[in-house]
Amino acid sequence: MFIAVVGVILLVAGIVVKNSPGAASRFGRTITTVGIAVFVLGLLLSAFTTISPGNVGVQTLFGKVQDQILPSGLHIINPLVEITDFNIQTQNYTMSAVHNEGDVAGDDAIRVLSSDGLEVTIDLSVLYKVTPSKAPYIYQNIGEDYNSKIVRPIARTAIRDNAVNYQAVDLYSTKREEFQNRINRTIADNFAKNGLEVQQILVRNISLPASVKASIESKINAEQEAQKMQFVLQKERQEAERKRVEAQGIADYQRIIATNLTDKQLQYESIRAQREIATSNNAKVIIMGNGKTPVILGDK
Incomplete structure (x- = not known):
């Protein structure tokens, strides 16, 4: 549209020069012709617009937001329409006690009171996206700064409203998942009323x-x-x-x-033991018998 405006300026300048006295008037026709050409070129270029992937275009004509959105790709539009891009990809809004880790610098963690009166500090990440069909509604009623107007206050309020139903130790251990599911439902319901869709709620850390x-x-x-x-x-x-x-x-x-x-079994076991001793490398002399007639066995 800027080129069309330049064309209008050249057209007006050409008319002024053409009607002015002196030698410069002979250039008036040329300037007027160039102005008309630039104006037409600007209109033609303004009739084409490209929406980037992961975005939708919201159309505004003379301050009135149009209900029809433009998906990603090339479009032919009214040259007088203004296009505002809205990101419809998953976005992350983090509130953390760690400096420069969240969207707000400094300690931005959520401090809540549990049912037993103890102060608990919670770090939270909200994964969400803009509902494409609701982008005109958001632009007209909320604006492009929906993070600070919708995401942040709703998430912090949901945390505080639900934390009062739990004891501090339960939030930290046994009922952490239940608490996360409850705040997910609360935030999802409120986001839906404002044209946003919750992807996931992540309770990143709970400090007691x-x-x-x-x-x-x-x-x-x-x-x-x-x-x-x-x-x-x-x-x-x-x-x-x-x-x-x-x-x-x-x-x-x-x-x-x-x-x-029995005696025979004892005699048999004795013979077995003595035989094993006789064949051993460490055995040098063995005496066998009943004590009356000894028998000496050796390895030499």
Whole structure:
């Protein structure tokens, strides 16, 4: 449209020069012709627009927002229409206690009171996107700064309204997922009314007061010690059972031997033992017999 405006300026200048006295008037026709050509070229160029991928175009004609949006690609439009691009890709808005990690510099974490009156600090990320068909509504009723007007206040309010239903320790441990699901529903409902769509709510970190942290750590240490002691006791019981079974086996063996042992069996076992000793590399002299007629065996 800028080129068309330049063309109008040249056209007016040409008419003025043409009607002026003097030698310069002969250039008036040329300037007027150039002005008309530039104006027509500007109109033709303004009739074409390209919407980038991941965006939609919102049309405004003389201050009135049009309901029809322009998807990504090349379009032929009214040269007088103004186009505003809206990002419809997934966007991330983070509120964090870490400096320069969130969208707002400094400590931007959300501080809430739990049901037991303790202050809990929560870091949160909201993944969302603009609903394409609602882009004209957002542009007309909210504006392009929907992050600060909608995303931030709704997310922080949802966190505070839901945190009061939980104790601080529950938020930190057992009911963290339930808490995240509740705030997800609350934020999604409010976003939908304003043309935004929630993709995911991420509770990135929950910080408890130092006294509560110390209490939790003490409890965890006590539970670990109790589990360790249970393991030791179980191991001792198993060892005692093993020894009992071993003793019972020895007793049964001795009873069986005492009941069934004969002189011939003792003599056979004695011969076996002496034979093994005789074939051993360490055996030098072996005396066999009943003590009356000894037999000496050796390796030499």
